[in-house]
Amino acid sequence: MKKVLFASTALVLSAGVAAADVVVTGEANMGLKYDGTDTTVHNEIDFNIVGSGETDGGLTFGASVDLDASSDDSVNTTGSVADPEVFIAYNGLTLTVGDVGEANDRGGLADLGYDGIGIDNVAEINNYGSHDVRVDYAFGDIKVAVSMDSSMSDEWAIGASASFDAFSVDVGFGETGGANDTNITLGYSAGAFGAKIFFADNDTITGQGVEVSYTSGDVTVTGVYADNEGAADAAYGVGVAYDLGGATLAGGIGEAGGNTVADLGISFSF
Numbered sequence: 001m002k003k004v005l006f007a008s009t010a011l012v013l014s015a016g017v018a019a020a021d022v023v024v025t026g027e028a029n030m031g032l033k034y035d036g037t038d039t040t041v042h043n044e045i046d047f048n049i050v051g052s053g054e055t056d057g058g059l060t061f062g063a064s065v066d067l068d069a070s071s072d073d074s075v076n077t078t079g080s081v082a083d084p085e086v087f088i089a090y091n092g093l094t095l096t097v098g099d100v101g102e103a104n105d106r107g108g109l110a111d112l113g114y115d116g117i118g119i120d121n122v123a124e125i126n127n128y129g130s131h132d133v134r135v136d137y138a139f140g141d142i143k144v145a146v147s148m149d150s151s152m153s154d155e156w157a158i159g160a161s162a163s164f165d166a167f168s169v170d171v172g173f174g175e176t177g178g179a180n181d182t183n184i185t186l187g188y189s190a191g192a193f194g195a196k197i198f199f200a201d202n203d204t205i206t207g208q209g210v211e212v213s214y215t216s217g218d219v220t221v222t223g224v225y226a227d228n229e230g231a232a233d234a235a236y237g238v239g240v241a242y243d244l245g246g247a248t249l250a251g252g253i254g255e256a257g258g259n260t261v262a263d264l265g266i267s268f269s270f
Contacts, residue, residue, distance in 0.1 A: 020051070020052065020053035020054075021051070021052055021053070022049065022050070022051045023049075023050045023051075023052070024047060024048070024049050024050075025047070025048050025050075025269070025270070026045070026046060026047040026048065026269065026270050027044075027045075027046045027267065027268070027269045027270075028043070028044060028045045028046070028267070028268060028269075028270075029042075029043060029044050029114055029115055029265055029266065029267035029268070030042070030043040030265055030266060031043075031114050031115065031251075031263060031264050031265015031266060032263060032264050032265060033072075033115060033117075033262075033263045033265075034260070034261060034262040034263065035259065035261055036257075036259025036260050036261055037259075040072045040073050041072070041073055042070070042071070042072050042115060042263075042265070043070060043071055044068075044069070044070040044115065045068070045069045045070070046066060046067070046068050046069075047066065047067040047068075048064060048065075048066050048067075049064060049065050049066075049067070050062060050063070050064040051063050051064070058090060058091075059088060059089070059090050060087075060088065060089040060090065061087065061088045061089075062086070062087055063084070063085065063086045063087070064083070064084075064085050064087075065081060065082075065083060065084045065085075066080075066081070066082045066083040067079075067080075067081055068080050068081075068082060082099065083098070083099045084098045084099055085097070085098035085099060085100060086098055092137055092138045092139055093135070093136070093137050094135070094136040094137075095133075095134075095135055096133075096134045096135075096136070097132060097133050097134075098132060099130075099132065100131050100132060100133065100134040100147055101131075101134070101147070102128045102129060102131050102147050102157045102159075102172075102174065103131075103134060103136075103145035103146050103147035103157040103158055103159040103172065103174070104126070104128070104147075104157035104158065104159045104172025104173055104174040104181065104183065105126070105128050105157075105159070105172065106159050106161055106170045106171075106172050106183075106185075107161070107170030107171075107172070107183060107184070107185025107196075107198065108120060108124050108170075108183070108185060108198060109123060109124065109185075109196060109198050109209045109211045109224050109226060110196075110211050110213070110222050110224055110239070112222060112224055112237050112238065112239030112252030112253075112254060113239050113250060113251055113252030113262070113263040113264070113265075114241075114248070114249075114250040114251060114252075114263055114264065114265035114266060114267050115263055115265060115267070116252075116263070117237060117239075117252045117253070117254055117256070117261040117262060117263055118235075118256055118261065119224045119226055119235045119236065119237040119252075119254045119256055119261075120209065120224060120226055121226075121235075121256075122207065122209070122226040122227060122228055122231055122234070122235040122256060122257075123198055123200060123207040123208055123209030123226035123227060123228060123235075124183075124198070124200060124207065124209075124226075125200050125202050125205060125206075125207040125228050125230075126172075126181050126183050126200050126202055127176045127177070127179060127181055127202050128157075128174070128176065128181070129149055129152075129155040129156075129157070129174065129176040129177075130149060130155070131147040131148055131149050131155065131156075131157065132148075132149060132150055132151075133147060133148050133149075133150050134146070134147035134148075135147075141162055141163045141164070142160070142161070142162045143160065143161045143162070144158075144159070144160045145158070145159050145160075146158045146159075154175050154176075154177065154178050155175065155176060155177075156174060156175055157172065157173065157174030157175075157181075158172070158173055158174065159171065159172040159173070160172075166188055166189055166190055167186070167187065167188055168185075168186070168187035168188075168189075169184070169185070169186055169187070170183075170184070170185040170187075171183070171184050171185075172184075179202065179203040179204070180201075180202075180203045181200075181201070181202050181203065182199075182200065182201045183198070183199065183200040183201075184198070184199045184200075185197070185198050185199075192214055192215045192216060193212075193213070193214055194211075194212070194213040194214075194215075195210075195211065195212050195213070196210070196211040196212075197209075197210055198210070198211070198226075200228075204230075205228055205229040205230045206228065206229055207226070207227065207228035207229075208226075208227060208228070209224060209225055209226035209227065210224070210225045211223070211224045211225075218242055218243040218244075219240065219241070219242050219243075220240070220241045220243075221238065221239070221240050222238065222239045222240075222241070223236075223237070223238045223239075224236065224237055224238075224239075224254075231257075232257075232258065233255070233257070233258055235254060235255060235256040235257070236254055236255055237252055237253060237254020237255065237256070237261070238252065238253065238254065239251065239252035239253075240252075244266075246268060246269075247266055247267065247268035248266065248267050248268070249265075249266050250264075250265065250266075250267065251263060251264035251265070
């Protein structure tokens with residue numbers, strides 16, 4: 001799934017005008033990854049820069065951009081300036097243009113490990129497009145969104161998320177390249193226990209998966225099972241995360257595509 005980065009703390013710089021701020025948040029991780037053949041040293045750094053303001057009439061406006069970089073050992077290093085977006089918002093309604101997230105890209109299963117070992121990908125077979133216009137509306141515990149590629153008539157999506165006491169639901173539907181795409185996630189949480197059921201249909205094959213988790217103190221253990229009609233074997237794995245307070249030590253191990261995959265490392269936000 002596409003990640004939107006928000007951190008618990010932020011660097012706030014005065015933008016020089018009334019009711020306006022520039023906020024820099026970030027996430028990073030480092031550790032070891034095993035793909036069934038090789039073990040690599042991996043790291044990622046992601047910064048999100050958001051400038052925002054508000055008019056006298058209560059209209060919020062702003063823009064954002066991501067600065068991303070990653071490396072595997074010393075031979076594969078990448079970096080980019082990506083996801084430029086401009087938005088206006090009023091009374092729970094937000095219009096965003098740019099490299100927006102698709103409205104149906106929501107819900108899904110946990111990606112086990114500190115960086116992710118890909119067990120969830122076996123079930124999450126959705127074909128998301130590349131959209132540049134999105135409208136969101138939030139009221140209470142319900143959020144709805146629509147998005148589209150303004151240059152193509154067959155690239156659009158709708159999505160909704162809601163929570164009711166211990167239950168949650170995420171639904172997405174869209175069209176990409178003439179093919180319909182559907183995904184549904186049902187969630188339940190009670191105290192330390194959590195569970196999810198996931199279903200996806202990309203007009204060619206269907207995928208499904210189950211997630212269960214249990215938290216005791218600062219430790220959370222999560223198990224995921226995922227499968228699809230085109231896979232030779234189902235994927236499954238378990239992950240453990242230890243909350244250090246501002247950072248998380250995590251690892252995961254599982255079977256995917258007939259290979260044993262694993263990772264172990266630390267992630268943090270700032």
